[in-house]
Amino acid sequence: MKKAGLGLLAGIAIMGGADRAEAKWLRADTDNFIIYSEGSEKSLRDFADKLERFDATLSLRFGILRVKEPNRLTIYLVERSEDAGRLTAGRLGPSIAGFYSPDPEGSFAVSNRESTVIKGTPEWQQTLFHEYGHHFMRRYLPAAFPAWFIEGFAEYYSTTDFTKDGKAEIGKPPYGRAYGLLEMPKIPAETLLFQRPGTMRNSGQMDVYYGRAWLLTHMLYSSATRSGQLGAYLGAINKGVEAKKAATDAFGDLAQLDRDLNAYLKQRLSYRTTGEPIAVSATVTITPLSPADDAMLPLQLERKSASGDEERLSKVRDGLAKLAAQYPGDADVWYELAMAEWDRGKEKRDPGAARASVDKALALDPKHVRANVLLGRIMLDALREKADPSAADWNAARKPIILANQANPDDPVPLLAYFQSFAPQGREPPSIAVDGLARAFELAPENGEARINYAFALANRGKFDRAIALAKSIAYDPHGNGDGPALLDQLEAMKAKSEGKAAADDESAD
Secondary structure, three states: OEEEOOOOOOOEEEOOOOOOOOOOOEEEEOOOEEEEEOOOHHHHHHHHHHHHHHHHHHHHHOOOOOOOOOOOEEEEEEOOHHHHHHHHOOOOOOOOOOEEEOOOOOOEEEEEOOOEEEOOEEHHHHHHHHHHHHHHHHHHOOOOOOHHHHHHHHHHHHOOEEOOOOOEEEOOOOHHHHHHHHOOOOOOHHHHHHOOHHHOOOHHHHHHHHHHHHHHHHHHHHOHHHOOHHHHHHHHHHOOOOHHHHHHHHHOOHHHHHHHHHHHHOOOEEEEEOOOOOOOOOOOEEEEOOHHHHHHHHHHHHHHHHOOOHHHHHHHHHHHHHHHHHOOOOHHHHHHHHHHHHOOOOOOOOHHHHHHHHHHHHHHOOOOHHHHHHHHHHHHHHHHOOOOOOHHHHHHHHHHHHHHHHHOOOOHHHHHHHHHOOOOOOOOOOHHHHHHHHHHHHHOOOOHHHHHHHHHHHHHOOOHHHHHHHHHHHHHOOOOOOOHHHHHHHHHHHHHHHHHHHHHHHHHHO
16 A cells, blocks of 8 residues: 555646647547547547546456446536536536436436646546446446445545556545545534435535545545444445444444544545556547537537426527538437427427427438437327327337337337336336336446336335335435435335235235
8 A cells, every 4th residue: 555645735736728629529439438528539549548447447446347338328528627517507516527417318427628637636537537436336336325435435436546557546535625624614424424415505515525425435445443344334234224223333433433534534544556557458439520410419418418407408409400400411410309309398398399300310310219219208198198099009109119129229218218108008017128127227227217117117026125225226326316215115115015915815814
C-alpha cells in the first residue's frame, strides 16, 4: 500500500478549456461502451482506453468474468460541466458535473470534457468514474446496498488512476471533497448510515454526505481493526436484518464508529496499486457521425434528459421537425421526432403525429428496432380507447414488438415491451413473455422498470424471496423516486398472504 496525505485544500489547476473539433460529434465503439464526444479523435481514443481499463479494474476487483457486452452503456461527453448540469434542470441537485441514468430506453451517462485537474486527476475522469461506478454496481453486483454505501462505493473508485505502465491505483483521496470533509459540520456516522442523501437541504450538505460516505467506505475497506465488518453488515442487510441492528452487530457502538471515523480523517490514508498492469484487449473504433446524426444527437440527448418536462420536449420536438424536413430520408430522425412527441405524456401528446412520424421511420427502415417498439406501444395505447378490442387486435399490436425482438434479440427494450403488452389486455402474461422479461432483466439489471416487473412476475409464481431480494435494491437506491419502500412492502404483504393461506389450507386439511 502507498500513503496519500489529506492536505485536501491544496491547489486545483485549470489546464485550459475543453478541446473542440468544430463541434462535430465523433462516436467511439469499444467492447463495453458507445461514446459520443465533440472533442478530438485522439482525446476520445485516450478516454475510451482509460474507461475500458477502469472497467477491467472493477471486473478484476470483484472477480467478474467479462465478455463483450451485448447491451453497451452509452456515454455522452459534453463540453462543460455546466452543460451536464443544465441537462438535469436541477433535478439532481446543484453543481452537477455529470450524471447516470438507468433509463428504460437504455442506460446512459453524461460527463464533461473540462480539463480541470485536482491533484493530477482530471475532474471529468472522477465524475465519469463515479457515475460508471453506479452502473457497474447496478449491473454486475447482485445485492441490495444502503444509500450511503452506494455513494461511498462510487466515490471510492472515482479516484482510480493508472501508472504509466497501466497499473491501477485505487483508493486515493477525492480532493474535490476537501472543503466538505475538513471545513463543514460533520455528519455523525449514525446519521450517515440511515439518512438518504435526497433529504439534504443544500449542496454543502450533499458535499459533506458524499465525503463522509467515501471516508467510511475507505476506512471499512482499509482499516485492519475493522476488517470483515463491511461484508458482515451488507450480508445482514441482504438477509433481511433491520438496518440499525445490522449496523450495530457489524460495527459495534455507532458513537465509537464516529470517533474512529473522525480520527481516520487525520491519518495518512493508504491506497492500493495493483501488482500487474490492467490488461485491456478492447479495440476502439472511432467514426464521425453523418450530418443528420451530428445535428440530431444534441436533440436526442436533450430528449432523453428531459424526464417528462413537457416544455423542453416541445422544443426538442420542434427542432426535430425542422431536422426531419432537412433530412427526410433518415429513419433515425423520424424515430426521434416520434419519441419526442410520445414522451410529452398522455395529456399533451398528439398520438396521430407520433404515429405518422414512426410510420415514416419504418417506411425507410422496416427493421428499425426502437421504431417498431414505439409503433407497438402506440397501437396498444389506442386499444385502451377502443370499446371492445378483440384478441386479434391485441395480437396485431404486438406484431411490431415481436419484429423488433427478431431484429435484435439482445435488446432488452422489445422483451420488456412484449411482457408489458398483456397488462392493458387484462391477460396474464404467458410463460414466453415471462421468460423474455427474465432475459431483459439479465441484459439490463440496472433498469428499475424491468427489475420491478420481474420481481412481481416472480412473486406471482410464488418465488417471493427472490422477488423481495430484487426489490430491496430499488428500496435502498438514493437516486430512486421514493416508490421503492412501498413496492417492497407490497411484495412482503403478498408473501405473508401466501404463507397465511398455505397455513390455513394445512390446518383445514388436518
